[in-house]
Amino acid sequence: MEAWRFFRQTVKMVFIGTKVYYLWCAFLLTIIGVAIAFYVKQLDAGLIVTHMRDQVSWGLYIGNFTYLVGVAAAAVLLVIPAYIYHFDPIKEIVVLGELLAASAIIMALMFVLADLGRPDRFWHLIPFIGSLSFPKSLLAWDVIVLNGYLVLNTLVPIYILVKIYFGAEPNKKFVIPLVLLSIPWAVGIHTVTAFLYNGLAARPFWNASILAPRFLASAFCSGPAMAIIIFQILRKTAGMKIKNEALFKISELIAYAMFINLFLLGAELFKEYYTGTIHLAPMEYLYQGLHGHNSLVPWIWSALLMNVTAFFIFLIPKTRENLLTLNIGSLFIIVGVWIEKGLGLIVPGFIPDPLGEIYEYMPNITEISISLGIWAFGLLIFTFFMRIAIPIQRGDFIHSRYTKPTARPQYERIEP
Amino acid sequence: MMSLGAVAGLSLGSLACTKAGMEEFLQKHFREMTEDEKKQVIRRLEERYLKKYGKKVLISTQPAETGVLWGYGLDLSRCIGCRRCVYACVKENNQSRVHPQLQWIRVIRLKKGSLINLENAEHYYNPETVPEPGFMYMPVQCQQCENPPCVRVCPVKATWKEPDGIVVVDYNWCIGCRYCMAACPYKGRVFNWAEPNLPAAEVNTEVHYLGNRPRMKNVVEKCTFCVQRVRQGRYPACVEICPTGTRKFGNLLDPNSEIRYLIENKRVFRLKEDFNTDPKFYYFFSA
Numbered sequence: 001m002e003a004w005r006f007f008r009q010t011v012k013m014v015f016i017g018t019k020v021y022y023l024w025c026a027f028l029l030t031i032i033g034v035a036i037a038f039y040v041k042q043l044d045a046g047l048i049v050t051h052m053r054d055q056v057s058w059g060l061y062i063g064n065f066t067y068l069v070g071v072a073a074a075a076v077l078l079v080i081p082a083y084i085y086h087f088d089p090i091k092e093i094v095v096l097g098e099l100l101a102a103s104a105i106i107m108a109l110m111f112v113l114a115d116l117g118r119p120d121r122f123w124h125l126i127p128f129i130g131s132l133s134f135p136k137s138l139l140a141w142d143v144i145v146l147n148g149y150l151v152l153n154t155l156v157p158i159y160i161l162v163k164i165y166f167g168a169e170p171n172k173k174f175v176i177p178l179v180l181l182s183i184p185w186a187v188g189i190h191t192v193t194a195f196l197y198n199g200l201a202a203r204p205f206w207n208a209s210i211l212a213p214r215f216l217a218s219a220f221c222s223g224p225a226m227a228i229i230i231f232q233i234l235r236k237t238a239g240m241k242i243k244n245e246a247l248f249k250i251s252e253l254i255a256y257a258m259f260i261n262l263f264l265l266g267a268e269l270f271k272e273y274y275t276g277t278i279h280l281a282p283m284e285y286l287y288q289g290l291h292g293h294n295s296l297v298p299w300i301w302s303a304l305l306m307n308v309t310a311f312f313i314f315l316i317p318k319t320r321e322n323l324l325t326l327n328i329g330s331l332f333i334i335v336g337v338w339i340e341k342g343l344g345l346i347v348p349g350f351i352p353d354p355l356g357e358i359y360e361y362m363p364n365i366t367e368i369s370i371s372l373g374i375w376a377f378g379l380l381i382f383t384f385f386m387r388i389a390i391p392i393q394r395g396d397f398i399h400s401r402y403t404k405p406t407a408r409p410q411y412e413r414i415e416p
Numbered sequence: 417m418m419s420l421g422a423v424a425g426l427s428l429g430s431l432a433c434t435k436a437g438m439e440e441f442l443q444k445h446f447r448e449m450t451e452d453e454k455k456q457v458i459r460r461l462e463e464r465y466l467k468k469y470g471k472k473v474l475i476s477t478q479p480a481e482t483g484v485l486w487g488y489g490l491d492l493s494r495c496i497g498c499r500r501c502v503y504a505c506v507k508e509n510n511q512s513r514v515h516p517q518l519q520w521i522r523v524i525r526l527k528k529g530s531l532i533n534l535e536n537a538e539h540y541y542n543p544e545t546v547p548e549p550g551f552m553y554m555p556v557q558c559q560q561c562e563n564p565p566c567v568r569v570c571p572v573k574a575t576w577k578e579p580d581g582i583v584v585v586d587y588n589w590c591i592g593c594r595y596c597m598a599a600c601p602y603k604g605r606v607f608n609w610a611e612p613n614l615p616a617a618e619v620n621t622e623v624h625y626l627g628n629r630p631r632m633k634n635v636v637e638k639c640t641f642c643v644q645r646v647r648q649g650r651y652p653a654c655v656e657i658c659p660t661g662t663r664k665f666g667n668l669l670d671p672n673s674e675i676r677y678l679i680e681n682k683r684v685f686r687l688k689e690d691f692n693t694d695p696k697f698y699y700f701f702s703a
Contacts, residue, residue, distance in 0.1 A: 045610060045611075046608070046610035046611060046634050047592075047607075047609050047610075047634055048516060048609035048610035052609075053516075053609065054597065054605075054606050054607055057594040057598060058594065058598065115593070116591055116592055116593055117590075117591065117592015117593070117594070117607070117634025117635060118590065118591045118592040118634050120441060121572075121590075121591045121592075122591070124445075124572040124574070124589060124591055125571060125572060125591065130572060131445050131448075131572050131573045131589075132571065132572065133570055133571050133573045136568055136569075137568065137569050137570055137571040137595070138569065139569065139571035139593065139595050140571045197598075199569070200565070200569070200598055200599050201565065201601065201691050202565065202598070202599055202600055202691070203598060278533050278535060281535055349598070350598075352534075353603055354600065354602060354603045355522060355524055355537055355539070355556055355602070355603045356533075356534035356535045356536065356537040356539075357537070357539045357603075
């Protein structure tokens with residue numbers, strides 16, 4: 001049975017590997033284990049074990065959620081330049097982009113779940129079974145678009161990979177419409193996530209029309225920056241064929257996206273500071289500190305510094321086309337946007353609170369551990385995805401009729 | 417999705433050990449229950465409360481009366497900032513006392529001369545005596561908006577506006593996402609960050625399902641104008657306790673009610689009217 005062989009081999013590929021692969025998996029599993037321990041405590045004692053309180057009722061979890069939705073959206077949007085600029089391994093980029101998106105969405109959903117006070121009542125969110133408040137609640141919209149996006153982004157790569165395994169060309173009439181659908185859907189998930197905050201009049205920091213465009217612009221920075229790093233890792237460890245030129249092109253696109261992101265930030269800063277109404281307070285808290293409370297100030301200035309530096313690195317051809325500076329720029333963007341869109345977006349929304357109280361929030365060890373665990377879980381899933389997808393795409397893992405029974409499967413050499 | 421399943425399984429596992437736990441897990445939305453189902457749920461809850469607090473708690477599901485729309489009046493010129501209302505509310509409504517300490521009313525202290533910008537409001541002050549010269553006090557609680565943003569954002573319809581205008585929460589349906597807390601411009605909602613700490617001796621046994629029945633961890637709660645009292649013709653606890661007559665309450669649809677008199681004869685305003693939330697909580701100055 002070929003299907004059985006396929007299944008057996010994939011399990012084997014995931015469980016059998018080199019020492020480096022085992023170490024990597026063990027490393028991730030350790031972090032996941034610690035996170036589970038903390039999560040069990042959180043389930044038992046309640047969210048009081050976090051630093052969230054009535055004044056700042058969302059924190060690190062929702063910050064990570066927002067960031068990862070952006071990564072998921074941008075991973076798929078990478079398909080557009082891949083088509084336009086004829087990047088060499090286009091099918092690989094589609095599959096990789098969609099699997100990265102799927103992993104990011106899984107993480108994003110896990111972050112929502114970690115934040116949920118009553119995960120036991122999760123089923124109340126399921127349409128028809130529970131009582132999903134669609135279309136009134138933007139959170140209901142998010143549940144629908146994120147899960148739809150997850151299905152779309154697992155369906156397409158699995159279909160392509162299985163087809164390749166069986167030595168057949170993927171049916172373009174089936175794949176292309178789905179890939180084309182996933183592009184506006186990617187824009188959609190991030191817009192809906194922005195609207196989630198944007199629609200709250202009680203929170204002037206989020207209630208700015210610029211929020212959704214800024215979300216998209218910054219996602220176009222962080223997602224591709226992550227892809228640049230991942231492409232290089234896969235090129236080294238799994239023999240993925242991607243040319244430097246493609247990486248340089250992506251970084252050029254990041255420069256444009258970062259320019260738009262910084263421009264929109266400037267527009268926002270101008271409006272808030274020049275008018276100087278009471279709605280300036282959250283912005284003031286973030287960038288200058290408010291009434292002596294300033295724990296986010298160093299964070300946001302580091303983020304700004306990293307983003308601006310990365311912008312210049314990616315703008316100047318010489319630094320863009322040097323792998324060392326390219327990687328520094330990418331890391332700056334990954335971290336810079338994470339701060340800007342994570343704590344830098346969520347926390348000031350709550351400070352000062354609607355009655356003027358200031359409660360300074362910084363995540364505690366529970367929140368940090370659980371968050372790291374979710375990241376580790378996402379990386380592990382993505383590693384497994386790549387473990388199977390790349391040998392298939394390279395033609396190493398293929399239907400038994402194409403392989404000699406004595407041939408030693410090549411995937412055993414593969415490192416993560 | 418796997419993880420979602422795993423977590424759901426985990427929590428299901430811990431709950432489903434008992435029959436009551438399973439029933440609670442599968443319990444329907446309050447508004448979708450038949451009368452029989454409501455009775456069953458009440459019986460189960462009363463048993464649980466008896467076990468937990470050693471007291472017979474009477475849970476009412478009394479619906480709103482027709483022709484009633486509750487409205488609240490608050491005389492800012494009378495409030496002295498004693499915060500007796502805060503504690504009467506806590507006692508009446510079975511809030512968690514410590515870890516976490518939950519209060520539905522917040523009396524903020526404002527320097528005279530500033531009313532709209534709450535950024536300089538003080539939340540924690542402890543003078544020997546009140547009122548203090550140079551300050552005024554503004555109690556804020558759920559404003560029972562006619563157009564409540566909290567209800568709009570709830571992803572599972574766990575909170576809604578009753579026909580008599582009170583915004584309530586089904587504590588057994590809330591998933592604890594706290595989106596409503598982010599949406600409220602009045603800080604009208606608080607969260608049970610842990611299992612509520614309610615000493616058995618202090619349990620108020622006259623409760624309403626949608627109001628002051630003891631809550632559980634990780635759900636949201638809020639002022640209900642003391643739904644358990646007002647539907648039986650009594651004043652909310654905060655109105656009753658107030659030593660200065662700051663607090664007024666009545667039926668907005670009754671032309672002879674005190675609240676209607678106030679709206680027609682005093683210069684009333686509502687908090688953050690620019691949000692179009694249309695609160696049924698009227699502030700005014702009698703002097």
